[in-house]
Amino acid sequence: MESPIKVFSNWVLSGKDVGMEKNHYGSVKNMIEYSTKEIGKFSFLDAGCGNGWVIRNISSNPNCEKAIGVDGSSNMIQKAKSLDNKNDYICSDLLHWSPKNKADIVHSMEVLYYFENPETVIKHIHNNWLKKGGRLIMGIDHYKENKPSHKWKQETSITIMQLLPKQTWLDFFKKVGFNKIKSWYFGKDGIWNGTLIITGTK
Numbered sequence: 134m135e136s137p138i139k140v141f142s143n144w145v146l147s148g149k150d151v152g153m154e155k156n157h158y159g160s161v162k163n164m165i166e167y168s169t170k171e172i173g174k175f176s177f178l179d180a181g182c183g184n185g186w187v188i189r190n191i192s193s194n195p196n197c198e199k200a201i202g203v204d205g206s207s208n209m210i211q212k213a214k215s216l217d218n219k220n221d222y223i224c225s226d227l228l229h230w231s232p233k234n235k236a237d238i239v240h241s242m243e244v245l246y247y248f249e250n251p252e253t254v255i256k257h258i259h260n261n262w263l264k265k266g267g268r269l270i271m272g273i274d275h276y277k278e279n280k281p282s283h284k285w286k287q288e289t290s291i292t293i294m295q296l297l298p299k300q301t302w303l304d305f306f307k308k309v310g311f312n313k314i315k316s317w318y319f320g321k322d323g324i325w326n327g328t329l330i331i332t333g334t335k
């Protein structure tokens with residue numbers, strides 16, 4: 134068994150990080166369309182940015198004034214920097230970093246269940262990363278109602294992968310103080326329940 138960060142660092146070495154853009158693209162497009170509609174100019178943080186593909190995409194949006202990617206894997210961050218010298222990429226555990234300037238949007242795709250206690254990281258983002266009125270939007274494919282994802286922990290031998298029901302994630306958002314909480318599934322197809330997307334404002 135290996136830590137999430139060690140496993141994802143190895144994914145960069147084997148080129149597997151590239152597949153995440155392909156697999157997550159539809160859900161991320163849906164999340165970004167939602168979080169950027171009717172907002173005007175915005176700053177954007179990607180919590181667990183992987184190789185930085187979302188930051189490279191969002192930064193071409195004319196309304197995006199600043200985009201920063203944060204990831205715990207030094208290989209992911211090294212790769213992100215090698216592909217983009219325009220935006221900032223930070224190598225840090227999400228729990229140990231805060232931006233100098235709080236953001237309008239914090240986006241996170243397929244990351245927040247790799248924490249011993251996801252509520253702690255959601256609270257940290259709420260308190261230290263977001264402006265008042267700012268939005269956290271998260272997407273996850275590994276959760277209780279999505280049966281095909283139940284075997285992933287065993288398949289990947291990753292030490293921490295929390296398998297929680299939608300209601301528990303909604304409770305985290307509520308408990309840490311998010312307002313206007315909304316959730317939906319994106320990309321449901323047969324027994325694949327789709328990406329669970331949850332969002333709320335500070």
Ligand SMILES: C[S@@+](CC[C@H](N)C(=O)[O-])C[C@H]1O[C@@H](n2cnc3c(N)ncnc32)[C@H](O)[C@@H]1O
Nearest residue numbers: 141153181182183204205206226227242243247
């Ligand atoms: C499934 S990948 C998703 C990457 C990216 N969001 C995407 O959609 O392509 C999960 C990412 O979370 C990062 N990660 C896991 N635990 C972390 C932590 N405690 N702090 C920072 N990053 C973490 C991993 O290094 C990895 O890049």
